[in-house]
Amino acid sequence: MSRSKALAVKYLSAAVLFFGVMTLSGLLSAVYYINPDFLFGVLHFNTAKILHIDTMIIWLLMGFMGAVYWFLPEEFGREPVGIWAAEILFFVFVAAVLAVAAIFLFVQWGPSTETTLWLVQQGRKYVEAPRWAAVGVALVMLVFAWNVVGTALQARRITGIMAVMSVNMVPLVLLYLIAFPAIDNMAVDLYWWWWLVHLWVEATWEILIGCIMALAVMKLLGTSRRIVEGWLYIEVSLVLGTGILGLGHHYFWIGTPDYWLGIGGFFSALEPLPLLGMVVHAIYDAGVHRMKTTNRPAFYWTLAEAFGNFLGGGVFGFMITLPQLNLFAHGTQWTVSHGHFAFWGAYACGVLSVCYIALQERRKLATVDGPGWIWAFVLLNGGLVGMVGSLLVAGMAQAFFERAIGGSTLDAFIAGQENPWFTLGMYSRFGFGLVFGAGYLVLVLNLLALGRREATLALRVAPAE
Amino acid sequence: MQYDDPKFWRAGAISTTVVMAIVLIMLTVDSLRAINAGGSHVPPYTVINRHIDYTYNAKLAREIPVIGAEELLFGKAVGAGDAAALIDRGKLVIQSRACIDCHTFMGNGAYYGPDLTKAWLDPVWETWMAITGADTKEEAMARFLMEPDKYATWQRKMPNLGLTRDEAVAMVAYLKWLSSIDTNGFPIHFGRINVSNK
Numbered sequence: 063m064s065r066s067k068a069l070a071v072k073y074l075s076a077a078v079l080f081f082g083v084m085t086l087s088g089l090l091s092a093v094y095y096i097n098p099d100f101l102f103g104v105l106h107f108n109t110a111k112i113l114h115i116d117t118m119i120i121w122l123l124m125g126f127m128g129a130v131y132w133f134l135p136e137e138f139g140r141e142p143v144g145i146w147a148a149e150i151l152f153f154v155f156v157a158a159v160l161a162v163a164a165i166f167l168f169v170q171w172g173p174s175t176e177t178t179l180w181l182v183q184q185g186r187k188y189v190e191a192p193r194w195a196a197v198g199v200a201l202v203m204l205v206f207a208w209n210v211v212g213t214a215l216q217a218r219r220i221t222g223i224m225a226v227m228s229v230n231m232v233p234l235v236l237l238y239l240i241a242f243p244a245i246d247n248m249a250v251d252l253y254w255w256w257w258l259v260h261l262w263v264e265a266t267w268e269i270l271i272g273c274i275m276a277l278a279v280m281k282l283l284g285t286s287r288r289i290v291e292g293w294l295y296i297e298v299s300l301v302l303g304t305g306i307l308g309l310g311h312h313y314f315w316i317g318t319p320d321y322w323l324g325i326g327g328f329f330s331a332l333e334p335l336p337l338l339g340m341v342v343h344a345i346y347d348a349g350v351h352r353m354k355t356t357n358r359p360a361f362y363w364t365l366a367e368a369f370g371n372f373l374g375g376g377v378f379g380f381m382i383t384l385p386q387l388n389l390f391a392h393g394t395q396w397t398v399s400h401g402h403f404a405f406w407g408a409y410a411c412g413v414l415s416v417c418y419i420a421l422q423e424r425r426k427l428a429t430v431d432g433p434g435w436i437w438a439f440v441l442l443n444g445g446l447v448g449m450v451g452s453l454l455v456a457g458m459a460q461a462f463f464e465r466a467i468g469g470s471t472l473d474a475f476i477a478g479q480e481n482p483w484f485t486l487g488m489y490s491r492f493g494f495g496l497v498f499g500a501g502y503l504v505l506v507l508n509l510l511a512l513g514r515r516e517a518t519l520a521l522r523v524a525p526a527e
Numbered sequence: 528m529q530y531d532d533p534k535f536w537r538a539g540a541i542s543t544t545v546v547m548a549i550v551l552i553m554l555t556v557d558s559l560r561a562i563n564a565g566g567s568h569v570p571p572y573t574v575i576n577r578h579i580d581y582t583y584n585a586k587l588a589r590e591i592p593v594i595g596a597e598e599l600l601f602g603k604a605v606g607a608g609d610a611a612a613l614i615d616r617g618k619l620v621i622q623s624r625a626c627i628d629c630h631t632f633m634g635n636g637a638y639y640g641p642d643l644t645k646a647w648l649d650p651v652w653e654t655w656m657a658i659t660g661a662d663t664k665e666e667a668m669a670r671f672l673m674e675p676d677k678y679a680t681w682q683r684k685m686p687n688l689g690l691t692r693d694e695a696v697a698m699v700a701y702l703k704w705l706s707s708i709d710t711n712g713f714p715i716h717f718g719r720i721n722v723s724n725k
Contacts, residue, residue, distance in 0.1 A: 094639065098683040103676075106686045107639045108628035174619035174694050185622030187636055222533055226540075246611070246618045248632055249562040249569050249708055253555075255635075288533060295536030299543045306547035310554075315644075315713035316633045317562045317569050323711065325554070389715055393634030393642055460638075470714035472651045475641035476681055 063424065064135045065145050069152060071424055073128030074417050076156055078506065080121035081410075083163070085502045087113035089495050095488040109170055112183070112190045113163060118405060119188055120159055123199075125413030126267075127206055129274045130227070132420050134209070137224050137277070138217040142209035151202050158198045162191050179244055186251075188259060189241040196241045203238055207231035222291035226298060227273040234266045249317035256312040263405075264333070264375075265305045271412045272297050275340075275367060278415055282361050283351045293343055300336035308333045311383050315392060323385040330383040334376030337368075344368035357422050359435035359508075363415035366443060370407020374450070378403050390465040395487065396457025403450045417509060425513035434508035441501025448494030456487025564614075568709045572610035575600045575703045581648050581717055589712030600665055600700055610704075616694065617701025624688045633710055640685065645717045647699075647706040668702070669695040 090110040093100050134142050142148065165182060172178030179185075180193045189196065211228045214220045220228070240258035245251040276290045310326025344365055355361040378400040382391040391397065422430045460478045468474025478484060529535055565571040570592075578595035597604075605613065621627065626643070627636035633644050652664040658678055661667035671678050672695040675685035690698065 094683075102684065103686065106629075108625045108637065111628045111637050111639070112625060171624050171688055173689075173691075174616055174623045174697070176619075178623040179619075182623070183625060185625040185627060187627050190625060190628070222537070244618065244622055246615045247562070247564050247569065248618070248705060250559065251618075252633060252635055253558065253562060288531075291533040292531065292536050295533055295540045298540040299536065302540070303543040303547055306544070306551050307554075309551065312635075313558070315710045316635070317708040317710055318558045319561050319568065320711050321554075322558070389713060392713065393631040393636075393638065395638060398638060465714060466716075467720065469716035469718060469720040470642055470645070471649050471718055471720075472641050472646075474720070479683070 064141055065149070066131045066135045066142050067420070067424070069145065069149055070128045070130075070132035071420060072152055073124050073131060074413075074420055076152075077121045077125035077128055077413060078417065078509065080117045080124065080159065082502055082506070084114055084117040084121055085499050087111075087117065089492070089499055090114075092488070092492040092495050096485075096492055105167070106170075109166055112166055115188055116166075116190055117159075117163075122267075122405075122409045122413060124155075125409075125416070126270055126274065127202075128420070129277075129413065129416040130206070130210065130270075132416065133274070133277045134213060137221055138213050138219070140213065140217055143212040143216050144205055144209050147205045148209055151205055154198060155202050158195050162195045165192065166190070176244075184241070184244070186241075186244075186255060189255075191241075193242060196238075199241075200235070200238055203235050207235050221287065223273050223276050223287075223294060226269060226294060230266055230269045230273070233261065234270065237262050237266065252316045253313070253318065256309060256316075260309045260312055261306070264308065265302060267409065268301045268305065268336075269298055271367075271409055272301070272340075274416060275364060275412055278360065278364055278412075278419060279347060281419060282355050282357060282364060283347050285347055293339070297336045297339060300339060301333075304329050304332040304335060311385075311388065314385050314388055327384050331380060333383075334372065334380055337372040337376040340368045341372045356428065357418055357430045359430055359439070360415045360418035360422070362435075362439060363411050363418065366439070367407065367411035367415060370403065370411050370443075372407070374400065374403025374405075374407035378450070378454075390461040391457065394457045394460040394465065395453045395484075396461055399450050399453035399457055402446065402453065406446050414505070418512075421509060421512050427513050430512060432508075434504065434511060438501050438505035438508050441497055441504060443501075445494045445496075445498025445501055448497060449491050452487045452490035452494060454487075456484045456491070459483035459487065570594060570704070570707045571607070572614045572704055573605065573607055574707045575610055575613070575700050576604055579647065579703065579707045581645060581706070583719075587712075590715065590717065591709055591712070592707045594707060600703060601663075601669075601696060610700070613697050613700040614704055616697035617699075617704075620690065620694045620698045621701065624690070629685075632705070633708075634713060639683070642714060643702060643705070644708075644710060644714060645706045647703045648718055650718050665699050665703070668699045672698055 087110050091107060091114050094107040094110065131142070131148070169182050172182040183190045183192055184196070191199070210224070210231050214224055214228055237258050240254050245254070272294055276294050279285050280287060280290055307325055308330035310322040311330035313322035313326055348365065382388050382396055382400060418430060459481045463481050464470060464474045464478030468477055560566055561568045563569065574594060576597060576599055578598035580593040580595060581590050582593050584591045629637050630640040631638065631642040634642060652667055655667040655671060656662070656664060658680070659667045659670040661670055669692070673690050673692065674687060676687045679685070
């Protein structure tokens with residue numbers, strides 16, 4: 063196995079580990095809603111929340127990097143130019159994440175000084191990590207970009223997929239620099255912060271996972287590169303054609319001019335189009351190949367990615383993206399419902415698909431199947447859909463009772479939070495969170511056991527065409 | 528033109544991206560002009576010396592902030608430099624205590640605590656003046672922020688994050704300035720409906 067693939071396995075393993083931390087801290091966050099006295103004075107909601115959303119970013123990033131390092135040698139026929147640097151930085155990255163998690167847990171906050179922002183935390187959603195750690199993440203991203211672009215230059219050949227990925231590295235690295243400033247003016251701060259969050263998550267990350275899934279589909283189904291690359295370009299056109307100005311749906315209420323209501327509403331309403339394209343393509347490919355593959359878990363996680371991205375990012379996003387409705391749904395659990403579904407569908411399922419692809423080759427398995435992955439698949443997706451539905455009910459109650467009827471004051475907020483529909487949603491979310499957690503445990507057991515017990519039972523599956 | 532040739536779609540991807548990026552940059556230049564302090568949508572930091580209201584504008588069909596007569600914060604007039612220093616400190620308080628991971632600002636953040644966009648204008652502070660024994664709204668807010676656990680009135684309590692007096696004052700100044708931003712009518716109906724959760 064090449065050094066790049068060995069590094070990929072490390073990254074994917076770390077990703078699955080931090081996926082577990084994200085799940086655990088998510089469950090913890092859910093407990094506060096049904097028992098507000100939980101760990102009061104020891105560990106508060108905001109710390110659990112920070113751990114939940116920051117480890118989500120980290121495990122997905124690690125998953126993407128693992129996926130790219132896995133496919134790089136196959137695309138270029140050589141090791142990445144800076145594999146030695148990437149190998150060193152992997153351990154630095156993991157150590158830094160653990161150190162930051164320890165700071166979040168045991169230090170939590172500091173005085174209102176720049177020193178706190180450098181050493182303890184930055185207090186900006188998704189990028190709470192202190193600046194020293196953010197510098198480390200930027201360095202890791204830089205080496206990652208160098209390995210993609212530099213290897214292409216050294217190989218003196220490039221495929222369409224890797225060309226898209228190489229160009230995508232530029233905004234991926236540059237936008238992360240927005241993680242550093244602490245602008246006094248909240249309107250300006252949020253304006254740039256959304257460049258980071260939206261243009262990363264709804265543009266550069268979409269392109270990156272699009273490239274990864276294109277490589278995965280070629281491997282899983284043997285789809286021709288010409289077809290996959292054509293679709294990838296269409297997806298890039300649609301994602302960036304709708305997503306760049308779709309950024310405007312985050313600019314409805316932060317103090318920006320009201321022309322963003324029309325621009326943001328229109329373009330973000332079109333954002334489901336590329337996601338629908340992915341679903342169409344997934345169904346077409348699956349049909350052409352009669353659902354036959356040597357790696358069923360990877361194949362089904364790929365399908366889950368296409369459907370989850372469309373439903374979670376597209377349909378659930380569309381529900382609340384027009385300003386007439388967003389005025390009431392914005393900043394409620396309705397948004398949380400969309401967020402959970404979108405991140406899961408768009409990215410998590412794709413990373414899990416690559417985990418199975420990597421394990422099949424690493425453990426030299428002719429086929430991958432068996433009951434273990436099905437249990438994990440059903441529990442994780444069932445738990446997630448249950449959580450999303452619960453949050454949707456709670457969010458709708460909040461939109462009606464707190465926003466529309468109450469007028470969003472403290473009393474209105476409390477009235478919304480105490481509404482039976484809201485509290486029911488919170489209990490239900492926790493219950494489905496436990497189902498999701500059980501799914502995670504089964505997933506880990508299945509990944510560990512693959513090839514040792516289960517795969518030997520799987521030879522009944524026909525080989526790929 | 529060959530529609531099954533990936534190069535055709537590559538040209539489409541490049542041109543679409545370039546056009547959209549240029550439009551975004553143009554809109555960004557205009558938006559930043561409007562949202563810089565003192566711009567058309569965001570008052571200068573010295574607005575903390577004035578009365579701020581949030582009223583319905585029939586022409587715009589939404590609520591807008593209305594800046595009124597002098598209303599000093601903590602009884603002191605502050606110049607541009609001091610106001611900027613207060614806002615700078617207030618923002619550092621927000622970040623150092625990770626306020627946005629429990630609350631929302633302009634609807635962005637976490638959803639465990641109430642939205643703080645118009646918190647300065649919340650009628651509830653009149654009640655809190657009695658609870659904290661303060662003579663003014665800003666004093667009630669400062670006392671609450673310094674010892675939120677002492678004044679907890681709801682099952683979901685705010686933890687004591689060790690705010691000093693100076694930090695609490697800066698935070699109150701920040702919330703007052705924040706309430707003066709024209710947020711296109713968000714949150715709707717704020718403070719216009721009397722809600723009882725009793």
